[in-house]
Amino acid sequence: MTQTLFIAVVGHSGAGKTTLIEHLVPELKKRSYRVCTLKHTSHAGHALGDEGKDSDRHFRAGSDVSVFACPEQVQIKLRPKKIRDMEKFVLPFYYDADIVLVEGYRDADWPVKRILVASPADDSVAYVEQLGNHRVISVVGEKPDSPGTKWFHRDDYERIAELIHSEIQSLQCQPIY
Amino acid sequence: MTQTLFIAVVGHSGAGKTTLIEHLVPELKKRSYRVCTLKHTSHAGHALGDEGKDSDRHFRAGSDVSVFACPEQVQIKLRPKKIRDMEKFVLPFYYDADIVLVEGYRDADWPVKRILVASPADDSVAYVEQLGNHRVISVVGEKPDSPGTKWFHRDDYERIAELIHSEIQSLQCQPIY
Numbered sequence: 001m002t003q004t005l006f007i008a009v010v011g012h013s014g015a016g017k018t019t020l021i022e023h024l025v026p027e028l029k030k031r032s033y034r035v036c037t038l039k040h041t042s043h044a045g046h047a048l049g050d051e052g053k054d055s056d057r058h059f060r061a062g063s064d065v066s067v068f069a070c071p072e073q074v075q076i077k078l079r080p081k082k083i084r085d086m087e088k089f090v091l092p093f094y095y096d097a098d099i100v101l102v103e104g105y106r107d108a109d110w111p112v113k114r115i116l117v118a119s120p121a122d123d124s125v126a127y128v129e130q131l132g133n134h135r136v137i138s139v140v141g142e143k144p145d146s147p148g149t150k151w152f153h154r155d156d157y158e159r160i161a162e163l164i165h166s167e168i169q170s171l172q173c174q175p176i177y
Numbered sequence: 178m179t180q181t182l183f184i185a186v187v188g189h190s191g192a193g194k195t196t197l198i199e200h201l202v203p204e205l206k207k208r209s210y211r212v213c214t215l216k217h218t219s220h221a222g223h224a225l226g227d228e229g230k231d232s233d234r235h236f237r238a239g240s241d242v243s244v245f246a247c248p249e250q251v252q253i254k255l256r257p258k259k260i261r262d263m264e265k266f267v268l269p270f271y272y273d274a275d276i277v278l279v280e281g282y283r284d285a286d287w288p289v290k291r292i293l294v295a296s297p298a299d300d301s302v303a304y305v306e307q308l309g310n311h312r313v314i315s316v317v318g319e320k321p322d323s324p325g326t327k328w329f330h331r332d333d334y335e336r337i338a339e340l341i342h343s344e345i346q347s348l349q350c351q352p353i354y
Binding site for chain 2: 017018021022023025026029034035036038039040042043051054055058059060062063064065066068069070071072073074075076077078079080083086089090093094097101103105109118122
């Protein structure tokens with residue numbers, strides 16, 4: 001069994017995190033990986049969408065768990081009583097994932113975690129420094145601004161996917177203690 | 178441990194199934210039940226909504242599992258490789274439910290199942306007959322049209338919730354063989 005690699009895509013609001021993930025998913029799937037995603041926000045009161053759809057009407061009415069199922073897709077909306085530890089709560093959903101691309105959620109503690117920094121402007125040095133000893137594998141932006149950290153242009157999805165691929169390969173070669 | 182009661186709300190398209198569920202959820206939650214829902218469709222190619230939201234963009238990009246998490250709600254979108262048995266697939270999500278209101282999905286085989294027939298017009302007799310030996314607990318509509326079957330007006334949510342409450346009570350009193 002291989003380990004699941006969690007890639008936290010971090011950066012300021014508007015830095016292009018969602019767009020980066022949107023392009024990395026198909027690039028990684030081309031390489032036959034099982035790719036999953038997580039969007040996390042710490043803001044409360046966020047309404048789950050699909051306004052007007054039957055399953056959404058069930059959920060808005062107060063259903064604790066609302067499932068929508070059709071032949072090839074399933075959607076589950078939950079109101080957990082109290083989530084003490086979000087990482088542990090969502091981990092089972094990723095049990096057979098090769099890669100989980102996590103939007104934001106910078107400080108989450110995943111079993112195997114790497115960081116991609118999305119940086120639209122020339123502010124990534126301070127940002128990378130802030131991350132301390134977290135494992136930043138690359139900065140992605142418009143122009144190189146982070147000496148000492150690997151850098152890719154934000155449109156260079158193929159090479160960013162290759163970097164992730166090589167991270168997975170190196171994980172598989174590591175002995176399991 | 179109590180058993181989970183599955184109520185299949187069945188009826189023709191436009192019969193008011195979603196509206197009925199929408200009103201029954203809060204009525205049943207008032208009675209302190211853990212109430213869950215399921216909307217099932219056998220039509221393929223159904224797009225899961227939330228157009229434009231980050232987690233939806235992840236899913237549309239091809240993510241196998243897309244999770245959106247905020248402090249009090251979690252949404253999971255999945256593309257299972259192949260669902261052979263939808264009932265078994267969704268059952269774990271309802272592990273601590275008292276009641277699951279199921280929209281449509283008439284012939285699904287749940288452990289403990291009762292049926293509510295939503296009937297807008299005077300066609301419920303034939304409909305109830307079609308259901309054969311399934312356990313119809315009531316017809317809900319605009320005017321009584323089904324001699325031999327309990328009937329409620331579609332706005333009489335409180336009494337319909339009472340009927341469901343009494344079904345649960347009687348389940349709890351049954352010996353477990």
